[in-house]
Amino acid sequence: MAEEITVIKSEYVTSAVSKKTCPEETLPEIVFVGRSNVGKSSLINSLTRRKSLARTSGTPGKTQTINFFRVTLKTADDVRKEIFFVDLPGYGYAKTSKTNRKLWAKFVDEYLSSGRDIKFVCQLVDMRHEPMESDLQSFKSLVEKNLPVLVVATKSDKIGKTERKKHLDAIQKSLNVDAESILPYSSAKNEGRSELLDVVINSLIE
Numbered sequence: 001m002a003e004e005i006t007v008i009k010s011e012y013v014t015s016a017v018s019k020k021t022c023p024e025e026t027l028p029e030i031v032f033v034g035r036s037n038v039g040k041s042s043l044i045n046s047l048t049r050r051k052s053l054a055r056t057s058g059t060p061g062k063t064q065t066i067n068f069f070r071v072t073l074k075t076a077d078d079v080r081k082e083i084f085f086v087d088l089p090g091y092g093y094a095k096t097s098k099t100n101r102k103l104w105a106k107f108v109d110e111y112l113s114s115g116r117d118i119k120f121v122c123q124l125v126d127m128r129h130e131p132m133e134s135d136l137q138s139f140k141s142l143v144e145k146n147l148p149v150l151v152v153a154t155k156s157d158k159i160g161k162t163e164r165k166k167h168l169d170a171i172q173k174s175l176n177v178d179a180e181s182i183l184p185y186s187s188a189k190n191e192g193r194s195e196l197l198d199v200v201i202n203s204l205i206e
């Protein structure tokens with residue numbers, strides 16, 4: 001393990017607004033989902049070591065498209081792999097209307113069920129708080145679709161070392177997953193980056 005994975009290229013491909021506007025190209029896909037403002041765009045920027053590949057914002061609820069990024073990884077033994085990172089629109093934005101919420105669910109559901117080569121989904125939750133009802137719903141619907149899910153606990157830099165275990169335990173309990181299925185991540189400090197890239201590479205091999 002602890003293989004050195006490097007991201008040698010990353011580029012924005014497209015923003016899809018329907019199943020039809022997703023890229024025709026097939027590549028293995030790693031998907032990121034979570035509440036607005038949980039840190040999805042920051043995570044993609046951290047993984048690719050790009051400052052603003054995915055736009056980040058202090059104002060939640062902006063991204064209502066499925067954004068595709070083509071990423072080239074290189075393993076320690078110089079094997080190159082192309083994949084898509086897929087940034088789903090954030091859910092749980094309080095100011096969004098019911099109609100919008102339904103449209104979101106339909107669109108995301110369609111994408112997740114359309115038979116694309118999804119290797120796994122990162123369900124992001126804010127490490128500072130217990131998962132909210134919308135997080136539980138999202139997680140449950142991924143599991144129901146038989147998609148492998150990795151829970152990524154974001155903004156880990158905002159939690160003191162002594163408080164970490166308590167917060168991770170609460171998330172674990174609430175989602176009813178093993179401790180190994182939760183990865184603490186800090187985009188600010190790149191904590192969890194090499195671990196997540198390892199999971200990505202392993203998902204391509206299996």
Ligand SMILES: Nc1nc2c(ncn2[C@@H]2O[C@H](COP(=O)(O)OP(=O)(O)O)[C@@H](O)[C@H]2O)c(=O)[nH]1
Pocket residue numbers: 034035036037038039040041042043055056057058060061090154155156157158185186187188189
């Ligand atoms: N301290 C800290 N702030 C973060 C981290 N990740 C994201 N943020 C901040 O949280 C806000 C929302 O992040 P963003 O990536 O746009 O969230 P998104 O809506 O899920 O894409 C921004 O102000 C980020 O700077 C992190 O790991 N640590």
Ligand SMILES: [Mg+2]
Pocket residue numbers: 040041042055056057063
């Ligand atoms: Mg975003």
